[in-house]
Amino acid sequence: MAHSYFIRKTLGIKDKNIHFEEQVTEERINDQNHLVLYGKLTYTPKACEKCGTVNRSSADIVKNGTKLSTLKIGQINFQPVLLKLKKQRFLCKHCRSTFTAETSLVDRHCFISNFVKSTIAMELRHEQSMKLIREHLNVSSNTVIRVLRKVGETLAPERHYLSSHLCIDEFKSVKNVSGAMSFIFMNAVNHEVIDIVENRQQNYLSDYFMRYLLNARLRVKTVTMGMYLPYIGLIKACFPKANIIIDRFHIVQHLNRALNHVRIQTMNSLCYTRPRDYRKLKK
CATH class of the missing domain: 1.10.10 (Arc Repressor Mutant, subunit A)
Incomplete structure (x- = not known):
């Protein structure tokens, strides 16, 4: 019917087995007006849900009344909408069990x-x-x-599995986290982020990783990390079989800072005695 199509279209209901009635009423529930729609859910079942008998004719499965459910399906113009839905019940003539029609609109036993x-x-x-x-x-x-x-x-994340090769690092995330820096770890093979932890402190991370099963932690073979010293003890405690790999970016960064520190010290010592060399080092 045309009105069923328009109601389904308006409410975003895709189940074509729901047929709406033309009747629309209002009910006041908990000091609020509700728009009430009426409909029926029915179809021909393919088989019995209990014994699995295929429905070929009325000798297999027949209709057996309806069950009324009141569903909350959203709002129209800030007004709550209820659907009083009559769900078709079926009777299997082979096992004598009954079952109710189901819809993608709601989960089973949910309103x-x-x-x-x-x-x-x-x-x-x-x-x-x-x-x-x-x-x-x-x-x-x-x-x-x-x-x-x-x-x-x-x-x-799944607590029963970890990649054999992990990468860890810290970063500045947002202001309302418990620590100054947050922690991120990822799969070193496909570079997929596994999780982000709001605090990089050792005790916090130790409690976090201990939630993983021991077998998952024993699977970890390598952990690539920066030069943050507390991580070493953390990795040895949480991943007993893992080898630690220092990220080459952090090695190069550390060497660059050390060389730059020596350059500045040497440059300052030549400021007045060898101004020409001072200017070369300054560049």
Whole structure:
């Protein structure tokens, strides 16, 4: 039907198995007006979810009533939108079990649309309170926390694996970190960044790397680093089998600074006795 198409298009719903009714109402919930849509989710299942019997005819699987779910699917003009969705239930005539139609709009046993969850994740990128996100998207604080944890688990590096060859270094990141310098380490083979740690202090990094499984840390063969002395003890403690490689850039930089220091000392000693040589060294 035409109105189903336009509603799906307006709300960004891609599941064509959801058929909307023309009825639209308003309900006041928790001192806030909600726009309420009505629809039905139905389709012909390919097989039974329990026993796996292929659905070839009405002798295999039949419709068996509906189950009503109230879903939070977003906002229109800053007004929360609810979808009262009748989900088709099916009965398998072979194993006598029942199951309910599913949709990509929401996860199983969940009443908050995946679009709303994605919006929460996008909002978490900005510096704002969870209370503000909760009020803006009409969800509970627990929902915001669950999305935050799920995003954190997705972004967190795997603790059971480390590359055999690592590179580590420190850099100045942002003002609101706990240490003066932050720490970065990466795969030395493909130059892929593994993680960034906000503090480069030895105790902080030791606690961080000890979260990795021992087998993962024993796999590390080499660690390429600068000439920051505390890293040596850290590497020996966290990666017992790793050999330390000093980055050639830091070696050249250190030699250049040492030679420049000697040049300035020599230049200053010739300032009054040999002005011609002084000017040559100054250049």
